[in-house]
Amino acid sequence: MSQQTPELYTDVIIQINGDKLPAKVGPGLRATGWRGGTFVRYIAPDNLVDEYVLEASAGSSGVGFLAFPPEGYGIGEGDWGAENNFLGQQLRTGAGSVAGASTVTITAGGGRYLFKTQETVSLNGAGVRNVNPAVYVLNQTLFISENGLLCSDTSDNLILAGVATPIAVGVCSAVPHARNGFRVGLDLKL
Numbered sequence: 001m002s003q004q005t006p007e008l009y010t011d012v013i014i015q016i017n018g019d020k021l022p023a024k025v026g027p028g029l030r031a032t033g034w035r036g037g038t039f040v041r042y043i044a045p046d047n048l049v050d051e052y053v054l055e056a057s058a059g060s061s062g063v064g065f066l067a068f069p070p071e072g073y074g075i076g077e078g079d080w081g082a083e084n085n086f087l088g089q090q091l092r093t094g095a096g097s098v099a100g101a102s103t104v105t106i107t108a109g110g111g112r113y114l115f116k117t118q119e120t121v122s123l124n125g126a127g128v129r130n131v132n133p134a135v136y137v138l139n140q141t142l143f144i145s146e147n148g149l150l151c152s153d154t155s156d157n158l159i160l161a162g163v164a165t166p167i168a169v170g171v172c173s174a175v176p177h178a179r180n181g182f183r184v185g186l187d188l189k190l
Contacts (some may be wrong), residue, residue, distance in 0.1 A: 011069055013116075015112040016112040021052070021106045022103055022104070023052040023105075026055040036068045037067070040056060040062065041054065041062055057167075059158055062190070108190060112187050115184045117150075118134070119147065119153070120134050121134060122153055123161050127158075137152070142171065152172070170188045171187045
């Protein structure tokens with residue numbers, strides 16, 4: 001699978017897909033939206049209907065990541081994925097924001113992916129993201145950041161940033177380069 005990456009406008013390019021699970025988007029994600037590549041965790045359901053509800057991970061817990069952003073949110077912030085990202089109108093508010101309309105697919109284990117959404121600034125020795133660019137190295141262990149994004153920070157620096165138990169999610173299989181749209185390759189090991 002050695003080839004130039006074709007879809008440079010999407011948040012996550014799935015090269016080999018792993019385990020997938022359905023879940024409902026929680027109120028925080030519905031209110032703010034998310035980028036493809038956001039790692040998520042389970043939260044307690046807020047009703048008697050849903051069982052598996054998600055919010056963004058803060059680094060200490062994670063069940064997997066959302067490969068695709070929601071459609072039609074109009075949040076801005078640049079390129080939110082392909083125009084053909086049809087996910088069943090995952091509405092953030094109103095009657096359409098309940099039940100199946102907010103069901104997403106979690107990528108939970110295995111597979112190979114290229115992430116456009118990643119930490120681009122590294123944590124310093126005080127656990128603060130400063131001006132130093134993040135550096136990704138082949139075969140390096142990758143973690144979930146305090147922002148729910150893929151990162152190359154050390155577990156010690158993540159602890160200083162408030163991540164109680166950093167979670168290693170896999171191995172860096174490709175470094176950011178012009179040929180892959182400056183994406184980080186992840187061989188997911190969750």
